[in-house]
């Protein structure tokens with residue numbers, strides 16, 4: 001198929017592809033009996049074809065080696081805008097001459113009859129040609145004039161040659177300007193044929209049945225063709241990074257926890273984690289509580305009883321908090337503030353299994369906090385959480401696992417700082433050295449779950465749980481060079497970013 005150029009489609013003329021077909025027939029037919037097309041421009045003019053169409057066909061035939069084409073360049077002249085105008089309506093000097101009646105005319109009157117630029121240029125030229133007597137009164141000096149300028153301009157417009165003196169004169173008046181004309185000389189090529197064979201693109205069942213595959217010429221594969229851009233779904237950067245982190249956890253032998261419940265009861269989100277009911281995080285200023293359904297329907301009653309007791313009185317060598325624990329407070333539904341609520345449910349389930357089985361769990365999902373929104377905070381984000389539950393684990397194990405995990409995402413320089421969480425003891429904030437920023441930045445939180453949390457669940461006494469959590473947004477923003485969280489998540493996100501962001505490869509897992 002020849003390419004069509006929509007821009008060149010002209011009304012009332014042959015359609016572009018028909019014109020191209022005619023040009024192709026003329027070129028291949030001409031070369032059947034003659035050695036060469038010496039000049040594509042002359043060839044086009046002689047055959048009444050449009051030169052740019054002839055050029056397109058030559059390029060295509062050359063590409064398939066039906067012909068060999070050589071470039072020809074020529075300096076030619078084309079009309080300037082002013083030149084085009086005079087070619088249409090006549091030169092200003094002739095316009096002026098014709099405006100002067102045989103009996104003459106006053107300068108004022110003549111000026112009124114003509115366009116100012118026509119009067120100015122026309123009077124200068126007509127005076128120089130001695131066609132008119134210029135003064136207060138203007139009169140003809142000759143009876144008749146020829147518009148040589150218009151004739152010359154018309155010849156140039158039609159691609160005909162003119163003498164060197166006229167060129168000089170028109171150029172001096174800026175009525176013509178040089179232009180490089182490009183065309184070709186054309187000879188038969190190695191694949192020359194009087195008619196183009198249409199190359200087959202596919203080998204079909206019919207070709208095989210008819211046996212005509214033997215004579216077919218196949219179009220070559222274009223291995224560098226890009227193919228149409230896919231308009232299907234596009235994966236958000238957060239989900240790309242999440243998938244990479246998921247792979248890292250899976251390589252390390254962790255199982256994914258089910259996080260498909262944004263709504264949690266205060267019991268699983270706070271109480272089971274030994275977080276006291278008057279803790280400020282449990283205030284509506286920090287946590288989103290649900291209006292409907294405002295409370296949970298079901299909790300494991302005997303476990304609730306043990307949690308109540310540890311809050312009020314302690315036990316397991318703990319003194320507890322010594323306050324009156326209220327069931328109503330534990331029943332309140334909320335949007336989970338951390339995925340540690342899910343970890344807690346999973347540990348409780350694990351504790352019910354006898355004999356005890358060690359586990360490595362992870363999750364990556366959304367959590368919600370009633371926070372003031374700014375360039376680094378939204379009221380929701382994604383938490384990455386990992387935990388290991390086994391007999392006799394120590395803080396050394398936690399530090400070792402953190403080094404292993406974070407080095408897999410390209411953060412091998414770590415430091416730890418003592419911290420406080422109601423549910424872990426000891427607790428450590430995790431810092432990583434950021435090469436780009438040249439400083440230590442906080443990247444996560446970690447610790448060993450307290451006995452007050454684990455023993456009421458029913459886990460054996462020597463079982464320890466080491467755990468850590470971090471946000472998914474922080475590493476994603478660093479990896480994708482985004483400095484405002486609202487450009488990453490929410491209604492202000494540019495869809496183009498989602499469509500064009502690169503794939504994510506973390507470390508060398």
Ligand code: PHE
Pocket residue numbers: 337338339340385421424445446447467468469470
């Ligand atoms: N839940 C903690 C947070 O929201 C993260 C964490 C998980 C801390 C596990 C310690 C252990 O920041």
